[in-house]
Amino acid sequence: MLGILGSCSSNPYAKTNRIYKKQVKNFSKELQQFPTRENQNESALNYGDYWVGTTNFNMRKPNYVVLHHTAQDSVKQTLNTFTLPRTQVSSHYVVAKNGEIYHMLNDYLRAWHGGIGQWGNNTDLNSSSLGIEIDNNGKEKFTDLQITSLLKLLDEIKEKYNIPAENFIGHSDIAPSRKVDPNAYFPWKRLADAGFGLWYNEAELENLQLEAEFFKPNPLVINLNTRLTSRIPFIDKLVFPKIIPADFNIENALKIIGYNTSNLEAAKSAFKLHFIQEDLDQPFNAYDIKVLYLLYKKYL
Template identity: 45%
Template sequence: MRYFKYLVILLALVSCSKDIYRVSKTSYKKQAKVLGKSLKYIQPDTLNNKVITVIESQNFSLRKPNFIVIHHTDQDSCEETYRTFALKQTQVSSHYVICDDGTVTQMLNDMLRGWHAGNSSWRSVTDLNSVSIGIELDNDGEEPFSYAQINNLIWLLENLTEKYNIPKQNIIGHADVAPGRKTDPSALFPWKILAESGFGIWYDETKLDSVKLDENFNSTKALSFIGYNISNLENAIYSFKLHFNPTELSDTLTEKDKKILYLLEEELLKL
């Protein structure tokens, strides 16, 4: 009897999940259709009782993403993340989810504006959601990322960067674009391995001990040059160290950190 009771509960949960995804799929198609129709015509605007003239040009294409922002889900499972992105009230989404076993699931068309980066900035870009693809890795932030997960992330990055011609330096983390607000992917994320595969940037570690910093070297300007928002310098430093020196996390720069910044500037100037 107890087994039957548990079975009924399980079936109810499965049915509920299917209903959630069915509703989400229907809403996705409806919203995409409305969006498509809105692109069919240019609705002339009126400014101070003056109507803007409309003459349609035949020379256009869809806007393409130019950044990839990597996250960790901070949830207990891929299934929980799927539900979070499928439910309307959460108001969050991402283009891809990669599970611990390497399973890759796409949840938004690449050309759609996902809601994954929030209040964010990188270099002169102040709205990352509008120009980026979001990739969520199933991870609670306290565990290592699996081999299958990173291997398939690299495979996905190969596909996306080739398809949209995304520069390798434009593959960044949520913490990079939202310092002080976000810390994902965690300090356990293997940025160096990604860079060795051609995605993201890293510094030449063989030069770390021998590099001599010029007395005029400005580490704050270097942080800004790389892309960090330095309006809150301590937050920017912490996010920088989370990415490039995660074993020595703090909100102050050490001599090692300054050398890393110098070498990162070198790498970016080569591109």
């Protein structure tokens, strides 16, 4: 009876954990293969007479965090997916709906979570990032417990690896033509307010206009030749809007933020999914351009 109870309460992933440990052990053996003169003799390169090992090095660390939704029906399904060799997908962390965090891979090891993607000039995000999957089927809101746990996790990661705020991004950001996660319910502004990602100053939007908007014909324009300004005592208190120049280039602005614009419409959609989060099926409008302009100035 005790044996049966013990087996019921044991870790259901004990078998794959053993595989994990075996793979890590194999990697550690590779790290111990020092480039000695003996194993360089077979090379055609002109090595020196002896091997010299530097004393100044450490382990590589992640510099990005890529956030995902699992697009599956339960955290159990996701954990199973990430422990099946045939799936060829994984992440460093999985956050369940109840806020529980599953740390699936050492932070210094390379997870297979980003796939083909790009952010700025970085075309191998898997090698420089941590992947965090959040249990969500892609069509639902994230739970408060999830986001609370996620914020605590991000805080720990940011402090440990000194990751810049702007390097907390979404899967759809790095793969705009392939991915739409995390979905439009994801609270990017809440994360940005906590220091994970950048956001725009919403108050600045009220005083921002496109050049075409500002200079459009206005029947109420005062004719300065009538010298009416002397009759308007509040003229010196008027707040003039900031103008977005007519030559503001949307594609270049998206590139500066980090988006791959080889498919410009996909990049625009990914931007809207992250920063606008509504009217996602609509083309860029004046409001979207203003938000892009404010963010572009932050990323310069």
